[in-house]
Amino acid sequence: MAFTFGPVVSSDAVLFRFWAPLHDAITLVIEGEDDRRMERSPEGWHTLRVEGAGPGTRYRFRLPDGLEVPDPASRHQPEDVHGPSEVVDLAAYRWKSVEWAGRPWEEVVLYELHTGTFTKEGTFRTAIDKLDGLKEIGVTAIQIMPIADFPGRYNWGYDGVLPYAPDNSYGRPEDLMALVDAAHARGIAVFLDVVYNHFGPDGNYLPLYAPLFTENHKTPWGNGINYDGENSKPVRDFVIENAISWITEFKIDGLRLDAVHAIKDDNGEHLLVELARRVRESARGRHVHLVVENEDNDSDLLKRNPDGSVPLYTAQWNDDIHHVLHIAATGETFGYYADYAENRPEKTARALAEGFVFQGEHMPYRGEARGKPSAGLPPTAFISFIQNHDQIGNRALGDRMIVSQPLEAIKAVAAVYLLSPQIPMLFMGEEWGAREPFPYFCDFNEELNEKVRKGRREELSRLPGFDADDLMDPTALETFASGTLDWSQRETPEGRALIKFYRSLLTLRQERITPLLKGVGGDSGRFEAEGETLAVSWTLAGGKRLALAANPSNRPAPLPKDQQEAEVLYLLGTADDGALGPWSVRWTLG
Incomplete structure (x- = not known):
């Protein structure tokens, strides 16, 4: 998309843009060059196209009181936030992972x-x-x-x-x-x-x-x-x-x-x-x-x-x-x-x-x-x-x-x-x-x-x-x-x-x-707690039931009866004789 803020880099020039509606006159200050008065639009945009400027050009905007400020849409500040902005051509980077489309x-x-x-x-x-x-x-x-x-x-x-x-x-x-x-x-x-x-x-x-x-x-x-x-x-x-x-x-x-x-x-x-x-x-x-x-x-x-x-x-x-x-x-x-x-x-x-x-x-x-x-x-x-x-x-x-x-x-x-x-x-x-x-x-x-x-x-x-x-x-x-x-x-x-x-x-x-997990909707979770025991289950894709029985405490706790016969997906600690050992976690999937 075409961005509103920040410099526009072309092959032989840079268009500088600065939204400053509170001021009638803004000066573009480019390091090593003469200062330039920018052109103001009725909406408060101050713009100026500078031939010969390009990546690496350092610049500031001078307000009427003499204060020089960085570009609010600066892409790089080599001397921190109070210093000059530097023109960067982000489109020049050559991406290697061009086929990447993200992860679901x-x-x-x-x-x-x-x-x-x-x-x-x-x-x-x-x-x-x-x-x-x-x-x-x-x-x-x-x-x-x-x-x-x-x-x-x-x-x-x-x-x-x-x-x-x-x-x-x-x-x-x-x-x-x-x-x-x-x-x-x-x-x-x-x-x-x-x-x-x-x-x-x-x-x-x-x-x-x-x-x-x-x-x-x-x-x-x-x-x-x-x-x-x-x-x-x-x-x-x-x-x-x-x-x-x-x-x-x-x-x-x-x-x-x-x-x-x-x-x-x-x-x-x-x-x-x-x-x-x-x-x-x-x-x-x-x-x-x-x-x-x-x-x-x-x-x-x-x-x-x-x-x-x-x-x-x-x-x-x-x-x-x-x-x-x-x-x-x-x-x-x-x-x-x-x-x-x-x-x-x-x-x-x-x-x-x-x-x-x-x-x-x-x-x-x-x-x-x-x-x-x-x-x-x-x-x-x-x-x-x-x-x-x-x-x-x-x-x-x-x-x-x-x-x-x-x-x-x-x-x-x-x-x-x-x-x-x-x-x-x-x-x-x-x-x-x-x-x-x-x-x-x-x-x-x-x-x-x-x-x-x-x-x-x-x-x-x-x-x-x-x-x-x-x-x-x-x-x-x-x-x-x-x-x-x-x-x-x-x-x-x-x-x-x-x-x-x-x-x-x-x-x-x-x-x-x-x-x-793909396509799982709302109201899929059910829960109860007995003492320290957590009993939570979710209905996932294909009607699969993922269930958790956990005892996040340092004392034994009961194992939920409806989970005692389920296929165990993962067990940390112990779960036997109808009890969960201290700090035990049991996941089942069925």
Whole structure:
């Protein structure tokens, strides 16, 4: 498609474009050349065609007050967010996996990673070297945390300010393309986390020349983005075209939209609806999947067409399944876990069978009702996990479960979520029991750094450890470095043993469960709980019945009578004499 924002590269010139409706005069500043006054349209577009410009040209836009700003649709920022933009011809990359059309959703096994800590070097290129190991264990898709250019040397990615530019600390745009290309060559899809609910606090110049924000909506980060007010169409196009760019120019296979509950829009067609529609139109027959994070658990975004196809969003990260499995494995009931602690076995069974635990019920921690009915959705509308960046990073020490919990407990909850009909997602290093923390980190100027330190303490004050004197400094280089994976631990006896465990589960999933997920509709799950025992079953393709009997506790529990004679697909622990041993998981298929 023809994009509205960013430079247009031709063989002998570049057309520079800049939407700045708040100003009548904009100057194009190209390094090493004379400044040029741009031409303004009535709609606030400033354009200029420059012969002789091309890939590698560095440029800025000068506002009437003399401030020089980067292109909001810059494709590369070689000197970070305050420096000049660089012209990049994305069409010049020569793709090798030209026949790649993506993977059907039911085949997806996600693996979340942070580019900067995934390898010692922290780049797109070095991530390529790890893909074979992921393929070996059964990962079919990597989920990359946000890469939109952010200020400083390191960041989780949710403080991006230039959404079209992969952060320069990870490499050039061509390096990201090479990573995507290499993943596709191995049959691995690539998902990207994108942030359309706010911009970071440093380096966002857009409000200085365009109506980016509106006072009509409030978010946790301040005024909402102007998706429905005066002059909002270009703002909507800016983010929707960004999503389309990742899909078409970088051949990304799916997007995870961060915190969509904070995207406010009173337009006739909500931004989320328009984005999904236009992205799917741009896919042109490829398997492209859209995923949401949504604290409101709004199941309407996940609805299916009568034929089972997906009109809007393919799935949602299911925090509910994380919370109940985390409590089972750790016994922790502080903070938001408290709402899931009472009748936890029943809540766990419900999350597995129906997706959401809370489907309109009041949640004391939130102080309000949460969620809509979800049983009518297929299980593949939910992504399940026992760890992710948030659930580890929102701990005071950023510690993983394996640091403090017995291995048999972790293996038990892993055997539940990896074989569930929901779509599983591993967090980087989980497969070999990585013990590195994954704390929150960022790198701003000192004034903002101090605000971050104070804000983290206040925001998470209801969680243990955030009032400690020795709390990790989220802005320190040491904090960032502590999260870097030590890949040598993958080759230890303990690491190899856990990898073998994960590989066996994912192989079993691929061979026996994945073929039965295509076309599965809603209301397929049934559940009950007796004591600590979870009894959940799903009716899958061809009328096959997948059933789970699990005892995620350190005491024996009864084995459901209707499952005692079924064919065993997988057994972890013991199941005999009508009882499940501690931390035992039994899957049957009939």
